Amino acid sequence: xxxxxxxxxxxxxxxxxxxxxxxxxxxxxxxxxxxxxxxxxxxxxxxxxxxxxxxxxxxxxxxxxxxxxxxxxxxxxxxxxxxxxxxxxxxxxxxxxxxxxxxxxxxxxxxxxxxxxxxxxxxxxxxxxxxxxxxxxxxxxxxxxxxxxxxxxxxxxxxxxxxxxxxxxxxxxxxxxxxxxxxxxxxxxxxxxxxxxxxxxxxxxxxxxxxxxxxxxxxxxxxxxxxxxxxxxxxxxxxxxxxxx
Amino acid sequence: xxxxxxxxxxxxxxxxxxxxxxxxxxxxxxxxxxxxxxxxxxxxxxxxxxxxxxxxxxxxxxxxxxxxxxxxxxxxxxxxxxxxxxxxxxxxxxxxxxxxxxxxxxxxxxxxxxxxxxxxxxxxxxxxxxxxxxxxxxxxxxxxxxxxxxxxxxxxxxxxxxxxxxxxxxxxxxxxxxxxxxxxxxxxxxxxxxxxxxxxxxxxxxxxxxxxxxxxxxxxxxxxxxxxxxxxxxxxxxxxxxxxxxxxxxxxxxxxxxxxxxxxxxxxxxxxxxxxxxxxxxxxxxxxxxxxxxxxxxxxxxxxxxxxxxxxxxxxxxxxxxx
Ligand SMILES: Cc1cc2nc3c(=O)[nH]c(=O)nc-3n(C[C@H](O)[C@H](O)[C@H](O)COP(=O)(O)OP(=O)(O)OC[C@H]3O[C@@H](n4cnc5c(N)ncnc54)[C@H](O)[C@@H]3O)c2cc1C
Ligand SMILES: Nc1ncnc2c1ncn2[C@@H]1O[C@H](COP(=O)(O)O)[C@@H](O)[C@H]1O
Numbered sequence: 001x002x003x004x005x006x007x008x009x010x011x012x013x014x015x016x017x018x019x020x021x022x023x024x025x026x027x028x029x030x031x032x033x034x035x036x037x038x039x040x041x042x043x044x045x046x047x048x049x050x051x052x053x054x055x056x057x058x059x060x061x062x063x064x065x066x067x068x069x070x071x072x073x074x075x076x077x078x079x080x081x082x083x084x085x086x087x088x089x090x091x092x093x094x095x096x097x098x099x100x101x102x103x104x105x106x107x108x109x110x111x112x113x114x115x116x117x118x119x120x121x122x123x124x125x126x127x128x129x130x131x132x133x134x135x136x137x138x139x140x141x142x143x144x145x146x147x148x149x150x151x152x153x154x155x156x157x158x159x160x161x162x163x164x165x166x167x168x169x170x171x172x173x174x175x176x177x178x179x180x181x182x183x184x185x186x187x188x189x190x191x192x193x194x195x196x197x198x199x200x201x202x203x204x205x206x207x208x209x210x211x212x213x214x215x216x217x218x219x220x221x222x223x224x225x226x227x228x229x230x231x232x233x234x235x236x237x238x239x240x241x242x243x244x245x
Numbered sequence: 246x247x248x249x250x251x252x253x254x255x256x257x258x259x260x261x262x263x264x265x266x267x268x269x270x271x272x273x274x275x276x277x278x279x280x281x282x283x284x285x286x287x288x289x290x291x292x293x294x295x296x297x298x299x300x301x302x303x304x305x306x307x308x309x310x311x312x313x314x315x316x317x318x319x320x321x322x323x324x325x326x327x328x329x330x331x332x333x334x335x336x337x338x339x340x341x342x343x344x345x346x347x348x349x350x351x352x353x354x355x356x357x358x359x360x361x362x363x364x365x366x367x368x369x370x371x372x373x374x375x376x377x378x379x380x381x382x383x384x385x386x387x388x389x390x391x392x393x394x395x396x397x398x399x400x401x402x403x404x405x406x407x408x409x410x411x412x413x414x415x416x417x418x419x420x421x422x423x424x425x426x427x428x429x430x431x432x433x434x435x436x437x438x439x440x441x442x443x444x445x446x447x448x449x450x451x452x453x454x455x456x457x458x459x460x461x462x463x464x465x466x467x468x469x470x471x472x473x474x475x476x477x478x479x480x481x482x483x484x485x486x487x488x489x490x491x492x493x494x495x496x497x498x499x500x501x502x503x504x505x506x507x508x509x510x511x512x513x514x515x516x517x518x519x520x521x522x523x524x525x526x527x528x529x530x531x532x533x534x535x536x537x538x539x540x541x542x543x544x545x546x547x548x549x550x551x552x553x554x555x556x557x558x559x560x561x562x563x564x565x566x567x568x
Contacts, residue, residue, distance in 0.1 A: 013496065013516055017383045037497065097353060119496060119519075121379050121386075125361050128349025137318055137428045140346035143490075157491055158342045159442035161435055163315070167428040177497045178490065208358035212374055212387040223529070223539050228548030231560035234528070237544060239564065242526045244505040245448070245472060 001056035001147070003047045004104055006114040006126065007039040007075050008090070009068045013119065019214040026120075026214070035071045038115025040078065041182035042175035046145055047113050048079045049180060054147060056110075057081050063090045063099055069198065076193035077185035083198045092207040097129035099203040104134065110169045111152065116141050116176045124174070131172035139165050143178030247282065248274040249333035250302065251324060253312050253343060254287030259296055261445055262339040266399050268406035269366065270337045271301025273397075276369050277335065280304065284327045284418065286320065286343075287312035291415070298413035300406060306330070306418035317346045318428045322421035324351055330420070335395045341444065344398035357394035364403040381496055381519030400523075401444065402502045435491065443492065446475035449503045451494065451521070453479035455510020455531065455550055459487040464551060465509060468558040471565070477501065479511045495520035507557075510550045513538025530554065 011017075011031045018027040034040075047058045060075045062068055063086040072083045086103060090096045104112065112134075114127035124140075131138030144155035148166070154173060156163040185193075226234045238245050250270030252263035259267075267283050274281035282304040283297045288311055297305045306327055324347060328336060336351055338344035340362045352359035365376035374389040375397065443449065450469040456462060462476075469476045476492060483493035494501055496519040506524035510531060511517060518541055521527070529542035532549050539545045546553050 011380075013381075013519075015380075017380045019384075093349070093359060094352070094356075097349075119381055122377075122381065123361055124345045125349045125352070125359055128346065129353035129359075132321075132350040132353035137426070138346065138350060139428075140317070141342065156342070159444055162433045164431040164433065165317075165428060177493075208356070208390065208392040209360065210389050210391050212389050214379070215385045215387075217382070217385060220541060220543070223542045223545040225545050225547065228546050228553050228556070231546075231553070231556040232563070234544060234546065234557065235560045235564045238505065238526070238528070242505075242543065244526045245561075245564075 001050060001054055001111065002109050003050065003056060003058045004109040004112045005039065005044050005047050005058060005060045005075075005080065006100060006112065006130070007044065007060050007062050007071065008036045008115070008118050009033045009062070009064060009071045010036045010118055010120045013037075017216065023214050024211060033068075033071060035074055036115050036118050038117065038119075038175055040075065042177065042179040043113040043115050044075055044078060044080065045180035045183050046175060047111075048183075050147055059084065061086065061100055061103065063088055063096045065089060072198055073193050074185065076196045077189040078183055079189060082196060085198055085200050087200050087202050088204065092209040093123050093125035093129060094208045095205040097126045097133060098205045100126075101130050101133035102203065103201060112136075112170070112172045114172070114174045116174050127172050127174040134170075134172070137167045137171045139167065139171065139173045141176040142173050143176045145173055145175070145179055246277065246279045247331045247333045248277065248279060248335045248337065249327055249331050250281060250283045250337045251339075251343070251347070252283050252285050252297070253339075254285065254289045254293065255312060257288050257290065258293060259289070260339075262341060262401040264296065264300060265401060265404060265406045266337060266339045267297055267300035267302050268408065269399050269404050272366055272407070273335060273337065275301070276367060282306060282327070282331045282333070283413070284308065284324065286310070286323070294415050295412065298411045299408045301409060301411055302413045303411075304331075305413045305415040307415055308418050308422065310422065313432055314430070315343065316426060316428060316430045318426035319422060319424060321347055321350050322424040323418075325354060326421035327418065328355065334393060335397070338396070338398040340398035340400045348396050348398045352396040355394050355396075356392065357396045358390035358392040359396045360388055360390065361398045362400045363397050364400045366404060378523065382522040383519075400502065402504075435489070441473065441475040443475045443477055443494070444499060444501060446501070447504045448472050448474035449477050449501060449505070449524075450474045450507045450509070451477035451479070451511065452482070452509040452550070453511030453517075454481050455512075456482070456487075461551065462488070464554040464558070468507070468554050468561070471558040471561040474505075474507070479517050508538055508542075509554060511538060512536050513541060530557075
């Protein structure tokens, strides 16, 4: 089984968010970057588990400048076999999906795995676009993925139920919580990652979406504390002041 | 140039989010000086379909098929056929499972710029700009779509619907339904207490590790029942099996934006807030006055959950009875 896992770099979840260049750019000053949790904990680990039981190869791909090599090494340390970096600024989902599709086209990947969404720009966009560009079926937000011969069986949690989706391979799947358990790289993995190959490919794609401006939400006014003995007052406030009941 | 809106029905009725997206799409069409067509996916009779007209939509293409049989490959085909038929250059979804699955595929197929999870009407004064929340609600971004074609998915509960007394012409639509698919779907229902699905709920009562043990959830369920709310929980509580996984909200769980979110015995970690900080009003009940959640709350009660929650449920019941 030849598997391609799309990984992206995101700021650590505790990062303080700020902007520069007249609020048009995320301020990267002192920001710690990590592999997007959905990509690392679920998509990559599930790909490795599949390889461990049925053989094959796990490649990772990321679209970004040379500064993302650190998170590529982290993913290699967890166990990916090789890596591709498409040397381009990932300015919108379309340009990311298009360059990955152009790269993957004709290379015979049986399965492409991505994360449910990036935790910075919260798109949930890239994997669906990728599937459409490759003319492959797309299973979004799968919390379980099993191989059944030359097909896959996925479970997707939706309101009030679970979809069990089956499709022949090749296919694209985005991974949600539940698909696998996070792994911590061991010393051997970290050493091995140093010598694994990162292929660099150049690409140019015009984005279809541009950023105009970022802003921080209005700060919340201070909390109104209510006496625990006076729940009638809380109900009254929710009714008359907040008008939510 | 035309606007196509993808709407769904559930058990013969429009979902709340579908009413929102139809009204939204009709307003987008008005701003672009064009007409709006709703592709209504799911069973519905005439008396329900009139709501599309009331939302301001001019035409309805009705796919009269139970939406519980949703198949993403088939749905994509149907939407592409509807785009062809209406010559739509702006396609609008709800940012729910259907939207997350289908909108990016449609965008790539027609080479349209995509904004997923939009929370505003477009600003068309120069170009086509939309607002959405980024960094898990810690910031807001204004994006502009640079291409002539556009795909939008609208975040539920973000733009209030406006109802009028318009009418829409209804036409049955089945193009693309027969397209063979190598993908098959089976649906397993999971029992949900109270019957309010979390992502559609206006009112949510949520609890965390502060409840100490799963049997203590009876007070949470009773409070939820008192106001007709859905129940949710923090991640550790779902991980240790005290509550089902589909209740887990936050960065790695689901994101919700109800009108009222009552958080009981939840510390308010940043990853939890990421899933709930878009709620209109937040009430926090925690015995620790220093709990970080109070900083994100509108109303707070410092006290023991096992004492405060039953009192709050009683106060709600008294209020309801007096109405
Ligand atoms: C990458 C990442 C992603 C994550 N994603 C999520 C996510 O999606 N959702 C999520 O929820 N968490 C997530 N977490 C975990 C998160 O960081 C917190 O650990 C978690 O939210 C804490 O859950 P809690 O508030 O229920 O428990 P605790 O932090 O243990 O808090 C319990 C609270 O209950 C209060 N309490 C105790 N007893 C009582 C009582 N008798 N009455 C009233 N109050 C009481 C305490 O004062 C405390 O504030 C994530 C973590 C990471 C690192
Ligand atoms: N720059 C990128 N390079 C490679 N994969 C990416 C990139 N951005 C996003 N992805 C993949 O697409 C998924 C969804 O991202 P998004 O559509 O941006 O929310 C991520 O979880 C990754 O798997």
